[in-house]
Amino acid sequence: MSKSVDWKTLAATLFPDGHTVVEQDDFLTGTAQVGGDTVTVIGTAGHAAIGVEIALLQAQAILATVRDHPQRSIVILIDTQGQRLRHRDEMLGINSYMAQLAKCIDLARRRQHKIVGLVYDQALSGGFITSGLMADGCYALPEATIRVMGLAAMARITKVSEARLTELAKSNPVFAPGAVNYLQMGGVEAIWHADLAQQLVQALNQANPQDLRSAAGLQRGGRGQAWTVTQAVIDHAGPP
Amino acid sequence: MNSYLEANARERLAAVLDAGSFYEFLPPALKIVSPHLAQLDSPVSFDDGAAIGQGRLFGESVYVAAQEGGFMGGAVGEVHGAKLTGLLLRAVRERPFAVVLLLESGGVRLHEANAGLIAVSEVMRALLEVRAAGIPVIVLIGGSNGCFGGMGIVARCANAIVMSEEGRLAMSGPEVIETANGVEEFDSRDRALVWRTTGGKHRYLLGDCQMLVADDSAAFRQAAFDLAQECHANAGGIGLTLAVLEAEQQLLQDRIDSFGQAADPLDIWTRLGVADGARLPMLEAEAFVAATAALRRGA
Numbered sequence: 001m002s003k004s005v006d007w008k009t010l011a012a013t014l015f016p017d018g019h020t021v022v023e024q025d026d027f028l029t030g031t032a033q034v035g036g037d038t039v040t041v042i043g044t045a046g047h048a049a050i051g052v053e054i055a056l057l058q059a060q061a062i063l064a065t066v067r068d069h070p071q072r073s074i075v076i077l078i079d080t081q082g083q084r085l086r087h088r089d090e091m092l093g094i095n096s097y098m099a100q101l102a103k104c105i106d107l108a109r110r111r112q113h114k115i116v117g118l119v120y121d122q123a124l125s126g127g128f129i130t131s132g133l134m135a136d137g138c139y140a141l142p143e144a145t146i147r148v149m150g151l152a153a154m155a156r157i158t159k160v161s162e163a164r165l166t167e168l169a170k171s172n173p174v175f176a177p178g179a180v181n182y183l184q185m186g187g188v189e190a191i192w193h194a195d196l197a198q199q200l201v202q203a204l205n206q207a208n209p210q211d212l213r214s215a216a217g218l219q220r221g222g223r224g225q226a227w228t229v230t231q232a233v234i235d236h237a238g239p240p
Numbered sequence: 241m242n243s244y245l246e247a248n249a250r251e252r253l254a255a256v257l258d259a260g261s262f263y264e265f266l267p268p269a270l271k272i273v274s275p276h277l278a279q280l281d282s283p284v285s286f287d288d289g290a291a292i293g294q295g296r297l298f299g300e301s302v303y304v305a306a307q308e309g310g311f312m313g314g315a316v317g318e319v320h321g322a323k324l325t326g327l328l329l330r331a332v333r334e335r336p337f338a339v340v341l342l343l344e345s346g347g348v349r350l351h352e353a354n355a356g357l358i359a360v361s362e363v364m365r366a367l368l369e370v371r372a373a374g375i376p377v378i379v380l381i382g383g384s385n386g387c388f389g390g391m392g393i394v395a396r397c398a399n400a401i402v403m404s405e406e407g408r409l410a411m412s413g414p415e416v417i418e419t420a421n422g423v424e425e426f427d428s429r430d431r432a433l434v435w436r437t438t439g440g441k442h443r444y445l446l447g448d449c450q451m452l453v454a455d456d457s458a459a460f461r462q463a464a465f466d467l468a469q470e471c472h473a474n475a476g477g478i479g480l481t482l483a484v485l486e487a488e489q490q491l492l493q494d495r496i497d498s499f500g501q502a503a504d505p506l507d508i509w510t511r512l513g514v515a516d517g518a519r520l521p522m523l524e525a526e527a528f529v530a531a532t533a534a535l536r537r538g539a
Binding site: 052053056059063066067073081083085086087088089090091093094095096098099100102103104107110111125126128129130131132133134143146150154156157160168172173174175177180181185186187200212213214216217223224225226227228229230231232233234236238239 | 264265266272275276279280282294295296309318319321322324325326327329330333348350351352353354355356357358361362364366368372381389390392393394395396397409410411412413414416418420423425437440442443446448464479480481482485486488489492493496499500502504505508526536
């Protein structure tokens with residue numbers, strides 16, 4: 001489908017000054033040199049299905065960074081098919097494991113760690129909201145596939161023909177998969193076409209702990225209501 | 241008893257809050273609807289399935305949101321999510337005693353999938369802002385649609401969760417798992433199995449919810465207040481801290497170590513030391529809590 005990069009090629013390109021990233025059972029962990037500083041690298045490979053173990057391993061790596069390396073930046077490399085669809089994961093409470101990962105990223109942010117996410121292959125639903133979408137800024141490679149579901153599956157659920165959805169998707173980014181659609185909606189900050197190492201340095205320099213995505217979605221024309229409605233709630237008159 | 245399960249979103253708010261105290265932000269009269277559903281010839285709702293506002297809980301000022309399961313299963317679209325985010329950010333500014341979220345949702349609304357996904361992450365971040373401001377967030381789960389997908393993650397970002405045994409809390413729905421990996425993996429029509437796996441009693445035993453109550457709005461009301469008070473009694477623990485998350489990490493790791501080989505939640509209950517696990521589904525909430533409070537994890 002997509003001519004995606006494998007994590008080793010990506011790591012070599014992204015971290016030309018060196019890295020110690022290793023993969024075990026689709027879990028990526030290590031450190032890298034970026035702009036003269038050491039950063040923590042975590043992530044997933046092989047279109048990982050995020051089960052309880054791999055969610056917890058990522059959370060552990062972030063907690064260790066917060067505990068042992070104050071303010072060290074964190075880079076999250078994302079390639080996931082979404083949460084693992086198994087009875088065992090549900091029985092063990094997989095939503096708690098994914099929430100733990102999200103909370104660890106949020107804690108790191110509050111303790112002045114800069115956090116950048118990069119979707120280098122796939123990003124789907126639950127695997128994405130607890131990784132890239134929790135970062136200060138999430139970026140994507142042009143070939144990246146970001147989605148909740150494809151248009152065929154959406155057609156089955158909404159009972160709207162795939163042809164019609166395809167037509168609608170041309171003017172409304174909420175329907176169709178794709179990094180560009182997420183860029184327009186503010187979920188992705190930018191798409192990196194070249195100079196990945198330089199882009200990463202810049203992304204870390206620009207990392208902003210404020211969540212400005214709904215404003216970006218409005219500005220880029222991809223999400224017209226999110227910011228407006230959020231503000232309307234904040235500005236709504238109180239009780240008389 | 242006033243059934244929480246059978247009530248709709250606004251009836252629940254009326255029953256959980258002090259009588260007559262609910263004041264709604266962006267009420268249905270303003271007709272703020274999803275901008276995407278009409279294109280799909282799908283009906284809209286004038287509140288997009290979420291009622292938000294402020295009220296009083298035993299006299300204390302609280303901010304509240306209730307998802308309406310009767311509209312698209314409480315699923316999160318762009319407007320629905322923005323209402324939740326707006327409420328949470330307003331709470332950061334106005335500093336109520338607590339925020340109480342009455343969650344009932346299948347997760348992201350697939351009709352506006354991309355916007356719903358981003359919206360859920362915005363809700364998560366805004367919720368954690370509320371906690372960082374020292375305001376406890378309490379989640380109530382007892383509706384017939386359960387609390388699934390991204391909202392199942394949102395729920396576990398809160399300080400505490402109250403469930404009824406009828407409430408369900410999980411990530412992927414049984415039908416989704418069955419479709420992906422077959423009926424042998426998860427038989428979605430086996431109601432007892434679905435209940436054992438996602439229901440309030442199992443979540444209480446694992447430590448994923450802090451209180452289990454009967455399907456009674458008054459019980460949810462009391463529990464929400466008690467938990468908010470508990471949070472304030474230990475105010476340093478309202479926001480995320482390294483110590484709190486390390487303890488949670490340990491709880492979750494222990495869970496895999498202890499129960500990762502279990503084939504059925506019944507095995508887990510037995511390993512917890514419950515004398516007659518098969519009898520648990522039959523117990524009323526009060527008797528159940530009396531029988532298991534000392535055995536459950538995370539207590």
